[in-house]
Amino acid sequence: MSITELTQRQRTRRPWVDDPYARALRTGRGPLFLRRSDGWLLPLDVERWCAAPDATDTALLRRCQGPVLDIGCGPGRLVAALTAYGHGALGVDVSPAAVARTRGAGGAVLHRSVFDRLPAEGSWGTALLADGNIGIGGDPHALLLRIRELLAPAGRLLVEAAPYxxxxxxxxxVEDARGRHGSDFPWARLGTRALLAAAADTGWSPAERWEADGRPFVDLRRCAPPDQP
Structure with a gap:
């Protein structure tokens, strides 16, 4: 699937908008889940996302350099923390509730998909994909290729992988404990091994790997894609 096709699909599907996710962000509380059609449930850590950054988040933010783009910023804890540190940062998110909460926390944010046109394309120093956001769009290869367009040549992509x-x-x-739910949408989950394989396919190389509090991270840097010299 091309990035253009994925952009069009993102615009026609509106997950995270007027559904239990929006209500949970307004209150800062779950429980909240991703539900698959076969009944499988993945708990979403709403309370942590809506709290101040913890020690694991802080270790991630210390690795940021230059202006930072937080992709799928959610309620904005990372953007707000970077701003408080005096670091240039911008969040992007498709959820109006996430955008409102990020602004309320003092972070700069756009109500936009990562596949839409964004400011300063090609000059961001760091991009963040925290809290499972490698799954955005359901196509990690397309997402990783898109982020290559956004970062400066020496930029870094800090990604949180699934913990298994x-x-x-x-x-x-998205579904809450009462069974209220939003519309279906594509998603993906990648552990570290799968993330590194997708990165290699799309022109990224790992500069660092670390784990804290059961959360694995990878620092990726741009390199020549496999089909280029």
Whole structure:
């Protein structure tokens, strides 16, 4: 799937908008889940996302350089923390509730998909994909190729992987404990091994790997894609 096709699909599907996710962000509380059609449930850590950054988040933010783009910023804890540190940062998110909460926390944010046109393309020093956001769009290869367009040549992509060995492309929906749910949308989950394989396929090389509090991370740097010299 091309980036243009994925952009069009992102615009026609509106996950995370007027559904239990929006309500959870307004209150800062779950429980909230991703549900697959076969009944499988993945808990979403709403309370942590809506709290101040923890020690694991802080270690991630210390690795940021230059202006930072937080892709799928959610309620904005990372953007707000970077701003408080005096670091240039911008969040992007498709959820109006996430955008409102990020602005309320003092972070700069755009109500936009990563596949839409963004400011300063090709000059961001760091991009963040935290909290499972490698799954955005359900096509990690397309997402990783898009982020190559956004970063400066010496920029870094800091990605949080799933905490176990997984490589899945899913159709899911957001659901709360009462069974209220939003619309279906494509998602993906990648553990570290699958993430590194997708990175190699799309012109990234790992500069660092680390784990904290059961959360694995990879620092990726741009390199020549496999089909280029």
């Amino acid at each position: 060995d997984v490589d899945e492309r899913l159709t899911v929906r």
